[in-house]
Amino acid sequence: MLHIANLRASIAGKTILNGLDLDIAAGEVHAIMGPNGAGKSTLANVLAGRDGYVVSGEATFEGVDLLALAPEDRAAVGVFLAFQHPVEIPGVGNMYFLRSAVNVVRAKRGLPEIGAMDFLGVAKEHMARLEMDPAFLSRSVNAGFSGGEKKRNEILQMSMLEPRLAILDETDSGLDIDALRIVAQGIERLRSPDRSMLIITHHPRLLDDVRPDYVHVLSGGRIVRSGDHHLAAELEANGYTSTLAAVPA
Amino acid sequence: MKAADGSVMDYPSTKEEAWRYTPVDEIVSRLAAAATMPATGTSVSRQVVDALAGDHGGPRLVFVNGVYDADLSDHDNVPAGLWCGLADLSHGRAAANVALAGIDWAVDGFLARNHADGHDSAVVVVDPGVRIDVPVHVVHVSAPDNTGERADSATISHPRTIIDVGSGSRIALIQTYCGLDGRAVTNASTTIRVGRHAEVDHCRVQTESTAATHIGHTRIEQEEGSRLRMISVTIGGDIARNAIDVHLHGPDAQTELVGVNVTTGRQRHDTVVTVDHAASRCASTQRFTGVIDDHGRGSFSGEIIVRPGTVATDAHQSNRNLVLSPNAEADTRPWLQILADDVRCTHGATVGRLDDDALFYLRSRGIPLDEARTMLIGAFIRDVTDAIPHPSLRTHVAAIIAASNGMVATDPERMR
Numbered sequence: 001m002l003h004i005a006n007l008r009a010s011i012a013g014k015t016i017l018n019g020l021d022l023d024i025a026a027g028e029v030h031a032i033m034g035p036n037g038a039g040k041s042t043l044a045n046v047l048a049g050r051d052g053y054v055v056s057g058e059a060t061f062e063g064v065d066l067l068a069l070a071p072e073d074r075a076a077v078g079v080f081l082a083f084q085h086p087v088e089i090p091g092v093g094n095m096y097f098l099r100s101a102v103n104v105v106r107a108k109r110g111l112p113e114i115g116a117m118d119f120l121g122v123a124k125e126h127m128a129r130l131e132m133d134p135a136f137l138s139r140s141v142n143a144g145f146s147g148g149e150k151k152r153n154e155i156l157q158m159s160m161l162e163p164r165l166a167i168l169d170e171t172d173s174g175l176d177i178d179a180l181r182i183v184a185q186g187i188e189r190l191r192s193p194d195r196s197m198l199i200i201t202h203h204p205r206l207l208d209d210v211r212p213d214y215v216h217v218l219s220g221g222r223i224v225r226s227g228d229h230h231l232a233a234e235l236e237a238n239g240y241t242s243t244l245a246a247v248p249a
Numbered sequence: 250m251k252a253a254d255g256s257v258m259d260y261p262s263t264k265e266e267a268w269r270y271t272p273v274d275e276i277v278s279r280l281a282a283a284a285t286m287p288a289t290g291t292s293v294s295r296q297v298v299d300a301l302a303g304d305h306g307g308p309r310l311v312f313v314n315g316v317y318d319a320d321l322s323d324h325d326n327v328p329a330g331l332w333c334g335l336a337d338l339s340h341g342r343a344a345a346n347v348a349l350a351g352i353d354w355a356v357d358g359f360l361a362r363n364h365a366d367g368h369d370s371a372v373v374v375v376d377p378g379v380r381i382d383v384p385v386h387v388v389h390v391s392a393p394d395n396t397g398e399r400a401d402s403a404t405i406s407h408p409r410t411i412i413d414v415g416s417g418s419r420i421a422l423i424q425t426y427c428g429l430d431g432r433a434v435t436n437a438s439t440t441i442r443v444g445r446h447a448e449v450d451h452c453r454v455q456t457e458s459t460a461a462t463h464i465g466h467t468r469i470e471q472e473e474g475s476r477l478r479m480i481s482v483t484i485g486g487d488i489a490r491n492a493i494d495v496h497l498h499g500p501d502a503q504t505e506l507v508g509v510n511v512t513t514g515r516q517r518h519d520t521v522v523t524v525d526h527a528a529s530r531c532a533s534t535q536r537f538t539g540v541i542d543d544h545g546r547g548s549f550s551g552e553i554i555v556r557p558g559t560v561a562t563d564a565h566q567s568n569r570n571l572v573l574s575p576n577a578e579a580d581t582r583p584w585l586q587i588l589a590d591d592v593r594c595t596h597g598a599t600v601g602r603l604d605d606d607a608l609f610y611l612r613s614r615g616i617p618l619d620e621a622r623t624m625l626i627g628a629f630i631r632d633v634t635d636a637i638p639h640p641s642l643r644t645h646v647a648a649i650i651a652a653s654n655g656m657v658a659t660d661p662e663r664m665r
């Protein structure tokens with residue numbers, strides 16, 4: 001489904017991704033762990049189409065060359081990035097934003113537009129499951145939201161946009177235990193045979209709730225080790241440095 | 250140019266602070282070359298006025314090329330205590346208010362010409378102690394002659410509006426300067442007297458053609474305890490100047506001026522504001538916003554004067570600009586003359602671009618680039634558009650802003 005080969009990315013003359021390979025099949029959940037500054041967010045941004053990187057190599061999704069598409073067109077083919085730092089956009093209403101996004105993506109998939117009332121009903125159902133107050137719909141996008149509220153808003157968007165490839169960049173960071181459980185359940189609910197997920201995290205705790213099929217370690221701009229969920233526990237116990245040192249180059 | 254009292258009055262020079270950014274010579278030569286259209290035979294219908302200015306539910310006075318048009322106007326059944334009409338009608342109150350125009354003196358050659366050459370003046374009078382719930386709409390339509398014998402020259406008009414709001418009264422006013430395509434020169438003046446403890450909500454919307462020249466001067470006189478809120482929207486014109494002069498004569502008066510210019514192509518939009526605190530305990534706010542694209546140029550000069558001997562003055566000013574293209578330019582210039590000690594005064598100006606992070610965030614959710622830009626521009630000027638108290642005018646202005654900026658039309662009622 002997602003095929004990444006020899007992906008390189010640099011910014012401001014600095015190489016960050018340095019020949020990264022990764023394949024994710026339909027329905028698989030992959031976790032990426034790695035030290036701060038390893039390039040995890042860069043990978044997420046490059047896949048979602050953020051400007052500013054010099055990119056080479058290959059990244060295709062169901063055979064479609066992602067790197068050739070504008071960010072909005074990647075969203076239309078089903079790519080979704082839950083941002084590590086969701087952006088505050090004062091003056092743009094959350095409801096308006098969400099409904100615009102849902103309807104644009106639906107139109108590109110050949111589905112009819114959702115009217116305001118139907119949309120509100122569906123949004124409220126999703127919000128109830130995420131224990132979000134519906135009042136968040138009438139506020140500006142992420143403006144003045146707490147860290148945890150922003151992350152829930154990302155999961156809300158993901159739930160409503162129903163992506164085919166969900167990339168979650170440290171969605172669990174900065175959450176308290178209850179919020180972590182709600183967010184993990186939100187992610188787990190979206191797990192399905194035709195949806196792939198790439199979960200970037202520092203915390204094995206999330207991976208207890210959303211058990212990945214594979215765990216990868218990103219370091220120095222490439223994937224240096226892969227395993228199953230036991231690798232997450234090993235990293236937790238020993239740290240990146242000694243875990244990686246234990247592996248012959 | 251001669252003033253009403255016969256004295257000669259020159260056009261201003263760009264050496265004067267208030268005219269620094271205005272291409273005065275160019276305007277003067279356009280003024281000189283423009284011709285007056287005959288009072289009859291324009292193609293402006295009710296549908297045209299509705300489309301250009303909107304129908305906002307209250308009485309409407311319509312002027313075409315500076316000439317009152319009775320067929321297009323509706324002000325027969327106005328609420329008690331309100332009078333609107335022409336200064337030259339033989340109506341007692343209107344006559345009294347031409348006398349009031351004594352406060353409406355010409356301060357420069359443009360105003361002197363407006364007073365000398367204007368055809369019809371709109372007058373709105375509110376008796377003391379009256380609250381008018383529907384907005385009074387004064388519409389000026391420029392209808393240039395694009396095919397007839399005057400097609401070679403721009404069409405000139407000198408609209409003049411005099412508004413007198415009695416003590417303790419309350420009224421909402423809408424002034425629209427709009428026009429059909431083609432070259433026109435509009436040299437407009439408006440005087441508003443806000444009586445003791447009166448309240449005025451004033452929207453001024455300028456959406457003339459992009460080939461038009463607009464020189465606008467609004468003079469506001471506020472008496473004790475009065476409140477005025479003005480929302481000014483400048484979209485049209487090739488060269489457009491919007492001057493607002495507020496004089497706070499009585500203590501405890503409050504003024505809130507909010508404005509936006511949406512400038513694109515090769516447009517030049519010049520906003521020049523003066524708030525003169527001549528009495529104690531007055532509060533004024535200037536909040537102006539510019540969205541400038543392509544080769545457009547927007548300028549804001551905001552003056553605050555606090556007279557000696559006044560106390561407890563509150564005066565604030567801000568100018569925020571969103572510059573959307575590398576060739577667009579925003580100039581901003583605060584100009585403070587604080588001649589008293591007991592003053593709380595703030596001012597600030599910003600010039601910025603669209604937030605790339607916000608743009609990427611919206612696009613990553615599938616929203617196309619042009620729509621994402623529209624959302625962010627809409628958000629930037631929301632402070633101004635939300636301040637428009639009439640929903641129909643809010644929608645009308647949003648649609649014109651969207652069209653003028655090549656943006657995707659969005660209904661502001663949906664965006665909140």
Ligand SMILES: Nc1ncnc2c1ncn2[C@@H]1O[C@H](COP(=O)(O)OP(=O)(O)O)[C@@H](O)[C@H]1O
Nearest residue numbers: 011012014016035036037038039040041042043
């Ligand atoms: N705009 C930028 N300019 C220069 N360096 C950057 C920029 N963005 C990220 N980096 C650098 O790239 C490296 C990888 O960053 P990032 O992908 O955010 O790491 P991670 O998410 O794994 O913590 C870091 O060293 C970071 O400082």
Ligand SMILES: [Mg+2]
Nearest residue numbers: 040041084170
């Ligand atoms: Mg990161």
